[in-house]
Amino acid sequence: MGKATGFMEYERQTSNERQPLERINDWKEYSAPFSDKVATTQGARCMDCGTPFCHIGMDIDGATSGCPVYNLIPEWNDLVYRGKWKEALARLMKTNNFPEFTGRVCPAPCEGSCTVAINDPAVTIKNIEQKIIDKGFENGWITPRIPQRRTGKKVAIIGSGPAGLAAADQLNQAGHSVTVFERADRAGGLLTYGIPNMKLDKDVVERRVNLLRQEGVDFILNTEVGKDISAEEIKADYDSVILCTGAQKHRDLPLEGRDAEGVRFAMDYLTIATKSILDESVQVEEELNAEGKDVIVIGGGDTGADCIATALRQGAKSIVQFGKHPQLPIKRSGDNLWPAFPNVFSLEYAHKEAKEKFGEDIREYSIQTKKFVTDEKGKLKELHTVQMKKTRDENGMFVFEEIPGTEKVWPAQLVLIAIGFEGAEQPVLQAFSVKTQRNRVNAKYGDFQTNVEHVFAAGDARRGQSLIVWAINEGREVAYQVDQYLMGETALPSVVNM
Known part of the structure; x- marks a missing residue:
């Protein structure tokens, strides 16, 4: 090729x-x-x-x-x-x-x-x-694909992230009438309110959502299942239901001073920042505005990098990103061979920006937060850390040990916790009475059926926090299963069921 x-x-x-x-x-x-x-x-x-x-x-x-x-x-x-x-x-x-x-x-x-x-x-x-x-x-090559026939079957999809949108697209093309329920005011899930504009302009998301609307997919926004509409109503009105609610249960840091004003989850920060850009009437609350503040991001992943880029644009005084692991090697290590994902050092877009702004790489490695400290008004003023050493125990498992004498105090008025997610939020899952394990819906990959008749689950709600490409994969695969369930046969593509 x-x-x-x-x-x-x-x-x-x-x-x-x-x-x-x-x-x-x-x-x-x-x-x-x-x-x-x-x-x-x-x-x-x-x-x-x-x-x-x-x-x-x-x-x-x-x-x-x-x-x-x-x-x-x-x-x-x-x-x-x-x-x-x-x-x-x-x-x-x-x-x-x-x-x-x-x-x-x-x-x-x-x-x-x-x-x-x-x-x-x-x-x-x-x-x-x-x-x-x-x-x-x-070039106008992408135009609405209107299904030539309708099956008379109705499918409800709860959640409009990439898994929900992919399932909606596939099932709509199969001729079913698809309705997507979304609790936010815009469709897209984390594509809209989890990934900042600098990486994914919201016009790009809205363009795709509008195309799906033109093709026949119905979006019901500002609607929280279990609150604004019951799970029983949805199960009664639709022939099949797919839960694509994502994995938005934050992983927390239950440390001393965690309730201080100025210690917040990264996703809360990114969401309000994006909302204020899309709607001028939305004001960023003072606690979540990085302007003029010493900002510390706890967590070394993509969400943490997005927080850095956002804080830079808000005018942060300083920014530091904490990671618990040592700095990655420049080249693949001996236990990270091709074709495995290369765990090597890189400068993401946000790190390049911060390095240009502050003159150095703002990342701190092998560091652990010990506590948050407030002033007399309960506002965050600093946090305390210690350096860590990563070693293997007698069973060959990695363990982290504190290094005595490496304690440090960092000035901070805004700390953003970006250490990932524990799984799906429970209210919607409980409303549908689906079984869960470790905050994930019990539904086998390739089958996607829950314990509740005609209720399926896919994406991060089923597999846990993962990549957008896995969400699209699961949306496509669950669509295959739902179409098969509704019609007894399907012409939709499936890698799992080839």
């Missing part, structure tokens, strides 16, 4: 990022898509590797390797190289309902398992994917 010697002739290029000190003054996307010329050159780097590991879509050593939606990556890379853009779009849409989302915010496990990446920088798969779908919209 691509040019046979392209990976030897051309160097890897990534999308054109705006200058960090320029882009922190606005909320626009921080990068621009490839030009046609750069995209075709980068597509040429896709080698004829015989067995393309980039779309194997599996877990290795607890991390995703390859593409969970099984994108036909070598095929559309070759088509881009040859300038056959419409054909490339057709191949891309065959497996991925929303390339405009994954092309922007997916961590690209496909690139980690790219065969070129064994010895050289991987093919820029993610950027090519975004270019294909953006070009499709720009």
Whole structure:
């Protein structure tokens, strides 16, 4: 695929990022898509590797390797190289309902398992994917696909994140009447209120939601199931129900001073920041405004990075990000071999911005927060930490030990907890009386049925906090099962049930 010697002739290029000190003054996307010329050159780097590991879509050593939606990556890379853009779009849409989302915010496990990446920088798969779908919209190639027939069956989907939207898209195309219930004022789930504009402009999300509306999907917003409408009403009115509520039960830090004013969950912070951008009448409460404050982000993942980027744009005085693990190596370690996801050091968009702003990498490694301290008014003024040492115990398990004498006091008026999620919130699940385990819905992957007749579950609500590509995968696969359940047969695609 691509040019046979392209990976030897051309160097890897990534999308054109705006200058960090320029882009922190606005909320626009921080990068621009490839030009046609750069995209075709980068597509040429896709080698004829015989067995393309980039779309194997599996877990290795607890991390995703390859593409969970099984994108036909070598095929559309070759088509881009040859300038056959419409054909490339057709191949891309065959497996991925929303390339405009994954092309922007997916961590690209496909690139980690790219065969070129064994010895050289991987093919820029993610950027090519975004270019294909953006070009499709720009040229008017993507138009509403109105189903030619309706089955008379009604499906309710609870939650409008990527799993819910993917299931809605598939089932609508199968001819069912699909209604998506969303408790927020806009559809998209974490695509809207969990990922900031700098990574995913909300016009991109709204464009897709509007397209689904034109195709026949009904969205009922500002409606919380169990409060504004009962689960019993939904089960009575619909032939099948899919729970795609996500995994939004925050993992907390139950430390001394946790109730201090100024210690908040990252998702609360990101949500109100986005709402204030989308609606000028929404004001960011003082506690969640980083302007002029010393900000500390606890958690080293993508959500933490998004908090850094948001705090920069709000005008934070200083920002530090805490991570409990040591700094990652520059190159793969001996126990992190290809095609597993490469656990290597990188500077994300937010870290580049912060480094330019403050003159150094703002991340602190192997550090643990001990307590939060307030002033006489109950407002956060500082937090205390200690450095940690990561070792293996006698059973070979990793353990963390405090290093005496490394205690430190940090000034802070805003602390954002970004250490992940424990699973799904319970109210909706309890309303439907579905069984759960460890805050996840009991529903087997590939089957997706809960203990309640005609109620299914998919996405993070079922599997726990995961990647957007896994959410799309589960939305597509649960749609296959629901269509089979309703009709006794299905023409929808399924990798699991091939």
